[in-house]
Amino acid sequence: VIVTVTLNPALDLTYSVDELIRHATHRVRTVTERPGGKGLNVGRVLCAAGEPVLATGLLGGAIGARVAEAVGTAGVSGDFVRIGGETRRTVSVLDSGDATGFWEPGPLVTVGEWTRFVERYDTLLGRATVVVLSGSLPPGLPVDAYATLIQLARDRRVPTVLDTSGEPLRHGISAGPDIVKPNAAELSTLSKDTAATGTDEGIDAERSVGPEEIAAALRALAIGCRTVVVSDGRRGLLALSETEGWQAVPPDVIEGNPIGAGDACVAALARGLRDGTAWPAILADAVALSAAAVAVPVAGGFDREIYERLRSRVVVTSLGNRSAQGVQDVQLDR
């Protein structure tokens, strides 16, 4: 089973309003609730794609109970560790223009709760074919929490995919995950040596991959991860391993909601890693699944027809047996 880890899940509320006006009061027209946090989105995409998946992580309080219930309703098996704190909410306000987001801070996790999670996780590793580690860390967790989980997976020869940002990403990379999947903006924070906040979701942006990001990817490889896959929004994916480089470009631009596209990409990477699929096929799958996720309005799903249509038409180009200098010369098609 593919195990997805969500240490800072959320109950995602989406409000639609006529137009957001600062310092005004708004009647919310419609309210939708769904489980949030990148790992839970990955789990729902895998489940929708028919893959066996198990979602784990930390949940607490009445909101946590609601998230657990919604995960089950979505058909995803869950095995969460309960914590004393209350799982956070996120509120996204949609108006005619775009979304305005408000993210509550995560609950404070105690040392004892983290220890219990690590024990539970270690048990789940016995059944895991791949582990996906996604999203931010809640307060109280050590900044190297993902490094710890990656090391335990390596000890049991379970491959890992890491999708986070800032300091947790930097520490996680040093433990040698099989794939890291930053987007361009996240890679940029790694590159700039900034003290990032350890939270990440939704910072996604229209950033593009440039020389600075490629340099950061190379550094990530040098630090310890095996493959860096950089998502670049609708421009596709760049994959760099220690010996090869690939670029995958979607054949069509799909309009829709980009939130969740990165999680669909991670879902495809995870199943490719599990099956030992060749990189060109993995990347074609990941680009098609991401684009098909953009076509549905909420994160955690994808449009099956679009996925089937695009999959065989993704253009994957080898960047050749790469050398550091060669890759630094790469210019993605614009």
Next chain:
Amino acid sequence: VIVTVTLNPALDLTYSVDELIRHATHRVRTVTERPGGKGLNVGRVLCAAGEPVLATGLLGGAIGARVAEAVGTAGVSGDFVRIGGETRRTVSVLDSGDATGFWEPGPLVTVGEWTRFVERYDTLLGRATVVVLSGSLPPGLPVDAYATLIQLARDRRVPTVLDTSGEPLRHGISAGPDIVKPNAAELSTLSKDTAATGTDEGIDAERSVGPEEIAAALRALAIGCRTVVVSDGRRGLLALSETEGWQAVPPDVIEGNPIGAGDACVAALARGLRDGTAWPAILADAVALSAAAVAVPVAGGFDREIYERLRSRVVVTSLGNRSAQGVQDVQLDR
């Protein structure tokens, strides 16, 4: 016991952020949760003032359970009718400037649930000294819901205070409540013959009482209520009965959070009505309690020291034995 009725309660969430920017994503610095809805605020003020109070209304789902728990934690006795729908949330986002509010729609209430509430309410009337009816109506309730509750109270000779707006206010007035307490903006909607939405909280504004509002107040008296008390923010209160008029002005301007001041005013009116207190003393109490509520950051409380200090210094002026023409000539001190 003073019975407060809250048909459309809420779980009020308050988020603090650095600065609200439309279409950006914000990290919420602090989250506070408390029971919301005007009737619950009135109940908490009365409880804090040492008055016996019982809160009733409609609550449903996990959010409703949370509201019930929080009401109990605040020390207020509650006797709510459970409904199948989920109690709404409100989200207020505070930044350096002011608050931006998002109000979820209330749950749809069924005919059976409303019937059960009316029965429960009728039972509670046997113990009630005064009934306070506050706030908006959730979807599904008849627009004359307050009129029904006022009529039942009159049948049992229990005096009533009504604080709502729009069509529910208009219908409620026709049933002859002892006091209606619109603010200037609410009175304005009554005056303009608009088809209001039946929801009201937070529409409070910097509107002031002018000739149009006074005309509307006179009309409210003509329709059936005994006394109209118009709250005019920091400018104080205007009270008009069929035979008299009074104006009450706070001695000091208290800075703070005006949300909840109207509910503190209603609390004072309710206990004055219960005790048969003379109008000048009721209004002095109401002005002082409102100002003392402004001094605390959240609705439902008040600053006891400020209340004691202001109470004896509120200036209450008789407008004389009023005639319609006389009152229309009133100009409030500015």
